[in-house]
Amino acid sequence: REPASEKDNTNKKTCIFEQYVQPCLVELLGTMLFVFVGCSSVIGNVGTTSAIQPAVAHGLALAVLIMMFGQISGGHFNPAVSLCAYLCGGMELLLLVPYILAQMLGGMVGASFARAVLPPEVYANSTGGALVVLSNDLAIVTLAEMIMTMFLTLVVCMGAINSQTQTPMAPFCIGLTVTANIFAGGMVSGACMNPARAFGPAVVANHWDHHWIYWVGPIGGALLTVTFVRFVLGDRKTRIWLK
Amino acid sequence: REPASEKDNTNKKTCIFEQYVQPCLVELLGTMLFVFVGCSSVIGNVGTTSAIQPAVAHGLALAVLIMMFGQISGGHFNPAVSLCAYLCGGMELLLLVPYILAQMLGGMVGASFARAVLPPEVYANSTGGALVVLSNDLAIVTLAEMIMTMFLTLVVCMGAINSQTQTPMAPFCIGLTVTANIFAGGMVSGACMNPARAFGPAVVANHWDHHWIYWVGPIGGALLTVTFVRFVLGDRKTRIWLK
Amino acid sequence: REPASEKDNTNKKTCIFEQYVQPCLVELLGTMLFVFVGCSSVIGNVGTTSAIQPAVAHGLALAVLIMMFGQISGGHFNPAVSLCAYLCGGMELLLLVPYILAQMLGGMVGASFARAVLPPEVYANSTGGALVVLSNDLAIVTLAEMIMTMFLTLVVCMGAINSQTQTPMAPFCIGLTVTANIFAGGMVSGACMNPARAFGPAVVANHWDHHWIYWVGPIGGALLTVTFVRFVLGDRKTRIWLK
Amino acid sequence: REPASEKDNTNKKTCIFEQYVQPCLVELLGTMLFVFVGCSSVIGNVGTTSAIQPAVAHGLALAVLIMMFGQISGGHFNPAVSLCAYLCGGMELLLLVPYILAQMLGGMVGASFARAVLPPEVYANSTGGALVVLSNDLAIVTLAEMIMTMFLTLVVCMGAINSQTQTPMAPFCIGLTVTANIFAGGMVSGACMNPARAFGPAVVANHWDHHWIYWVGPIGGALLTVTFVRFVLGDRKTRIWLK
Numbered sequence: 021r022e023p024a025s026e027k028d029n030t031n032k033k034t035c036i037f038e039q040y041v042q043p044c045l046v047e048l049l050g051t052m053l054f055v056f057v058g059c060s061s062v063i064g065n066v067g068t069t070s071a072i073q074p075a076v077a078h079g080l081a082l083a084v085l086i087m088m089f090g091q092i093s094g095g096h097f098n099p100a101v102s103l104c105a106y107l108c109g110g111m112e113l114l115l116l117v118p119y120i121l122a123q124m125l126g127g128m129v130g131a132s133f134a135r136a137v138l139p140p141e142v143y144a145n146s147t148g149g150a151l152v153v154l155s156n157d158l159a160i161v162t163l164a165e166m167i168m169t170m171f172l173t174l175v176v177c178m179g180a181i182n183s184q185t186q187t188p189m190a191p192f193c194i195g196l197t198v199t200a201n202i203f204a205g206g207m208v209s210g211a212c213m214n215p216a217r218a219f220g221p222a223v224v225a226n227h228w229d230h231h232w233i234y235w236v237g238p239i240g241g242a243l244l245t246v247t248f249v250r251f252v253l254g255d256r257k258t259r260i261w262l263k
Numbered sequence: 264r265e266p267a268s269e270k271d272n273t274n275k276k277t278c279i280f281e282q283y284v285q286p287c288l289v290e291l292l293g294t295m296l297f298v299f300v301g302c303s304s305v306i307g308n309v310g311t312t313s314a315i316q317p318a319v320a321h322g323l324a325l326a327v328l329i330m331m332f333g334q335i336s337g338g339h340f341n342p343a344v345s346l347c348a349y350l351c352g353g354m355e356l357l358l359l360v361p362y363i364l365a366q367m368l369g370g371m372v373g374a375s376f377a378r379a380v381l382p383p384e385v386y387a388n389s390t391g392g393a394l395v396v397l398s399n400d401l402a403i404v405t406l407a408e409m410i411m412t413m414f415l416t417l418v419v420c421m422g423a424i425n426s427q428t429q430t431p432m433a434p435f436c437i438g439l440t441v442t443a444n445i446f447a448g449g450m451v452s453g454a455c456m457n458p459a460r461a462f463g464p465a466v467v468a469n470h471w472d473h474h475w476i477y478w479v480g481p482i483g484g485a486l487l488t489v490t491f492v493r494f495v496l497g498d499r500k501t502r503i504w505l506k
Numbered sequence: 507r508e509p510a511s512e513k514d515n516t517n518k519k520t521c522i523f524e525q526y527v528q529p530c531l532v533e534l535l536g537t538m539l540f541v542f543v544g545c546s547s548v549i550g551n552v553g554t555t556s557a558i559q560p561a562v563a564h565g566l567a568l569a570v571l572i573m574m575f576g577q578i579s580g581g582h583f584n585p586a587v588s589l590c591a592y593l594c595g596g597m598e599l600l601l602l603v604p605y606i607l608a609q610m611l612g613g614m615v616g617a618s619f620a621r622a623v624l625p626p627e628v629y630a631n632s633t634g635g636a637l638v639v640l641s642n643d644l645a646i647v648t649l650a651e652m653i654m655t656m657f658l659t660l661v662v663c664m665g666a667i668n669s670q671t672q673t674p675m676a677p678f679c680i681g682l683t684v685t686a687n688i689f690a691g692g693m694v695s696g697a698c699m700n701p702a703r704a705f706g707p708a709v710v711a712n713h714w715d716h717h718w719i720y721w722v723g724p725i726g727g728a729l730l731t732v733t734f735v736r737f738v739l740g741d742r743k744t745r746i747w748l749k
Numbered sequence: 750r751e752p753a754s755e756k757d758n759t760n761k762k763t764c765i766f767e768q769y770v771q772p773c774l775v776e777l778l779g780t781m782l783f784v785f786v787g788c789s790s791v792i793g794n795v796g797t798t799s800a801i802q803p804a805v806a807h808g809l810a811l812a813v814l815i816m817m818f819g820q821i822s823g824g825h826f827n828p829a830v831s832l833c834a835y836l837c838g839g840m841e842l843l844l845l846v847p848y849i850l851a852q853m854l855g856g857m858v859g860a861s862f863a864r865a866v867l868p869p870e871v872y873a874n875s876t877g878g879a880l881v882v883l884s885n886d887l888a889i890v891t892l893a894e895m896i897m898t899m900f901l902t903l904v905v906c907m908g909a910i911n912s913q914t915q916t917p918m919a920p921f922c923i924g925l926t927v928t929a930n931i932f933a934g935g936m937v938s939g940a941c942m943n944p945a946r947a948f949g950p951a952v953v954a955n956h957w958d959h960h961w962i963y964w965v966g967p968i969g970g971a972l973l974t975v976t977f978v979r980f981v982l983g984d985r986k987t988r989i990w991l992k
Contacts, residue, residue, distance in 0.1 A: 030991075033991060034985070034991045034992065037991050042981065042982070045981055045982075046982065049977070049982075053900050053903075056896065056933065057900070057929050057930065057932070057933040058933075060932075060933035060934055060937075061929075061932040061933045070313075070315070070316060070799075071316065072315060072316065072319075072799070072801060073799060073800065073801065073932050074932075075319075076801075076804075076928070076929070076932060077928075077929045077932035077933055080925045080926070080928055080929040081926075081929040081933075083922075083925065084904055084922045084925055084926050084929070087908065087916055087918060087922050088903070088904055088907040088908055088914055088922065089907070089914070090914075091913055091914045092913070092914065092982070133892075133896055136889065136892060137889050137890075137892055137893040137896070137934065137937050137938075138937060139884060139937075142936075155382060160379065160380050161380075163376075163379060163380055164380040167299065167376055167380070171296050171300070174296075174331070175327055175331055178331040178332070179330065179331055184334055184335070185331055185332070185333075185334045185335065187330055189330060189435075192918075193326075193327045193330050193331065196323045196326065196327055197323070197324075197327050199319070199320075199323055200300050200304075200319070200320045200323040200324040200327070201300065203300070203303075203304040203316050203317075203319060203320035204299065204300040204301075204303035204304045204320055204324075205303055205380065207385075208303075208380050208381060208382075209380075248292070252285065252288055253285070253288075253289065253292075253335070256277070262273075262276060262277045262280050263277065313556075313558070313559060314559065315558060315559065315562075318562075398625060403622065403623050404623075406619075406622060406623055407623040410542065410619055410623070414539050414543070417539075417574065418570055418574055421574040421575070422573065422574055427577055427578070428574055428575070428576075428577045428578065430573055430674075432573060432678075436569075436570045436573050436574065439566045439569065439570055440566070440567070440570050442562070442563075442566055443543050443547075443562075443563045443566040443567040443570070444543065446543070446546075446547040446559050446560075446562060446563035447542065447543040447544075447546035447547045447563055447567075448546055448623065450628075451546075451623050451624060451625075452623075491535070495528065495531055496528070496531075496532065496535075496578070499520070505516075505519060505520045505523050506520065556799075556801070556802060557802065558801060558802065558805075561805075641868060646865065646866050647866075649862075649865060649866055650866040653785065653862055653866070657782050657786070660782075660817065661813055661817055664817040664818070665816065665817055670820055670821070671817055671818070671819075671820045671821065673816055675816060675921075679812075679813045679816050679817065682809045682812065682813055683809070683810075683813050685805070685806075685809055686786050686790075686805070686806045686809040686810040686813070687786065689786070689789075689790040689802050689803075689805060689806035690785065690786040690787075690789035690790045690806055690810075691789055691866065693871075694789075694866050694867060694868075695866075734778070738771065738774055739771070739774075739775065739778075739821070742763070748759075748762060748763045748766050749763065
């Protein structure tokens with residue numbers, strides 16, 4: 021009997037590892053790589069006027085990471101996406117807080133690596149890849165983050181959660197939405213759409229001006245998406261009325 | 264009997280919602296997001312000479328939106344595409360006018376959001392993302408819009424309607440055709456190819472110079488495509504002769 | 507009996523149309539749209555130093571056109587590709603000359619449309635999108651065209667003809683190879699890789715300097731690919747030895 | 750009996766050809782084309798400040814080559830990738846050294862072709878596409894190569910070897926990771942991530958400053974990936990514990 025019980029024990033450990041530990045580690049590692057590439061591409065872009073470099077780097081890194089890690093953790097790498105996925109029925113509650121903590125930690129590690137490898141004077145010129153508000157009207161900046169995050173989370177929910185519209189190309193769609201949004205709103209709010217992307221460099225560069233915008237805007241956008249998907253856009257399983 | 268009849272009633276409501284209301288709302292929301300990203304990317308591009316930013320932003324936003332919403336509404340977001348899809352047998356007549364109205368309204372809302380979030384002086388410099396004719400010869404500009412829309416609607420009809428050549432990559436093909444066309448004709452006519460994209464910012468910025476070109480050109484291009492597909496390019500089901 | 511014979515007659519006409527007429531018309535139309543977008547993107551690029559605009563426009567337009575028309579004609583739009591496809595067993599001999607003539611005619615029509623819609627002074631500055639040799643050493647330029655066309659036709663043969671390595675993503679692979687090659691060799695030889703792309707604008711702009719390079723280089727590259735594929739890279743069906 | 754034995758003999762030759770000779774030739778040819786496009790795009794980029802041209806050219810060329818040749822050799826074109834694939838269970842030991850030699854030879858041939866076709870003064874200005882360290886702190890440069898190669902090889906192992914996360918889009922994911930990494934670290938270390946890419950141009954341009962970094966960094970990154978995949982990220986078949 022003992023060997024059997026031992027095997028059960030191992031099976032249980034393996035299941036806990038695969039269901040809870042591995043996904044959280046994947047969220048940490050993925051957010052780290054995303055923030056490392058994102059911050060470095062912004063920092064390297066100083067002096068040029070166009071948003072191409074950060075727009076494409078953020079979008080491609082995110083698309084590739086979701087493609088690789090989506091089967092394990094869902095591939096969120098973004099607290100607003102995790103919240104939205106939970107509220108639309110795409111993940112369990114138990115993982116929500118651990119995911120968000122893993123993402124915030126991953127953002128800090130990624131931003132630290134960016135700081136480590138980039139020349140200090142370049143790093144300083146770009147506030148370490150932390151987000152800088154370019155307008156005085158903070159309501160406007162928050163609104164911009166909200167609309168863009170709404171677009172992003174809509175693509176997550178429709179492409180990866182809602183059965184009727186699910187597609188294996190969802191990872192690319194999500195990444196390329198980030199690219200399009202940075203082209204659209206990069207000069208207004210930085211087109212962050214991701215509290216972990218904002219938090220990591222803010223800690224490492226100790227730059228906290230208007231940091232709340234990058235939590236309020238993305239979470240507001242995620243809640244807008246939840247409303248749209250749950251009431252209007254979802255299929256009969258996702259929608260909560262007219263089913 | 265009453266509960267059964269009530270259930271019938273609910274079923275009927277659900278069907279009407281899914282067949283008519285949801286698609287129109289999706290066209291409105293999708294066109295809004297497309298025009299918001301499109302206008303913002305044009306406005307943010309002022310001062311640079313290249314068309315990369317608007318070309319890539321328009322193309323990727325459109326590709327992603329069609330990928331997400333194509334299963335629900337077909338993912339037109341463009342009156343010329345809706346007309347062409349109807350005439351090639353890809354949608355029912357009943358939805359044509361509601362779709363076009365939803366797209367025009369979506370264009371206005373998207374352009375309003377772009378106006379709301381962008382700095383006023385930047386907004387003014389770029390005529391609010393409204394299309395500006397760069398040549399004095401209006402026939403030439405109309406011809407350019409016609410050829411480019413012909414290319415775009417050809418990709419819609421061959422990739423998404425004509426059975427022989429249908430492909431799940433059609434959304435990306437359609438979006439990337441827009442990108443290629445903006446690289447080709449952005450400096451001639453703005454490479455609009457979409458009356459709703461022209462109409463929304465025209466209302467919001469009150470800029471109506473030569474606005475008719477962005478209806479006549481795209482609709483002419485769509486009719487050219489219908490002729491090609493119905494007579495030459497379609498398969499036996501789509502072609503109206505030699506079958 | 508007569509109605510049956512009439513029906514046979516129609517069937518025969520339909521078959522001839524679908525096997526010979528439709529593919530040639532598709533090659534003409536596709537090459538026209540490719541050359542129109544290609545020439546216009548080059549012409550619109552004058553004054554900027556980078557190759558991004560023509561590289562991406564040529565690549566995307568080609569990828570989309572092959573995705574749309576590949577099921578009908580194979581989607582060559584390039585005499586060197588047609589030659590290579592025939593020699594690797596990917597098309598029948600009867601279509602080779604009609605395809606090449608259709609591609610040359612398509613190139614002329616596409617270049618004419620580019621001339622029609624672009625401002626005359628811009629058109630003149632860029633030699634109408636015709637290819638201009640940037641080096642004095644013509645052997646070097648021919649070698650560059652040969653290597654790049656070898657890469658391009660290798661992707662065509664391995665991705666679309668050779669069974670072992672065929673992929674539904676071949677159209678995108680072919681288009682993106684053109685993009686990569688223009689980034690690599692655009693400043694040496696123009697990275698044409700396509701006699702029809704060279705011929706059309708040469709006729710319309712009456713610019714024939716070193717035009718032979720854009721036939722000799724690409725055809726040489728295609729023959730190199732045929733050698734590699736038939737002797738080394740092909741699967742047992744394609745390879746002509748060790749099978 | 751003799752004819753049968755002769756046929757056996759041919760079969761054996763064919764098998765050896767297909768299992769050992771063809772894959773090595775494919776690695777040589779693929780690395781040659783990758784390094785040719787990569788070096789030429791860097792050389793043609795001199796004078797512009799942005800990394801777009803080399804980032805996109807390297808990424809697309811690599812994606813296309815893996816898509817074409819992955820079925821034959823795995824499509825490594827990179828000694829660090831071959832090492833990582835072997836250690837994660839994705840290739841047999843017998844091929845490891847021949848692959849690495851083929852890749853180094855391919856890199857030399859590709860760099861020679863780039864030297865042959867590019868104008869000599871342009872070639873000299875860019876050190877022939879060889880990698881140039883832009884920082885004095887060599888540990889930092891090595892760290893940057895290590896992190897970026899970790900990202901790249903992670904995508905290789907998770908997308909192409911680990912069963913749970915395998916995807917037919919892996920070739921594009923791998924290529925686009927290279928693009929994102931060049932945007933991120935191009936200005937620090939050149940974002941090489943590939944000893945063969947460094948070795949070829951170093952031989953041809955005889956430029957050996959700090960060449961060891963492009964072996965130590967990528968191999969370190971590959972070993973990091975092996976650790977992560979074997980202990981944490983792999984599925985039950987790939988993981989070496991908790992199975």
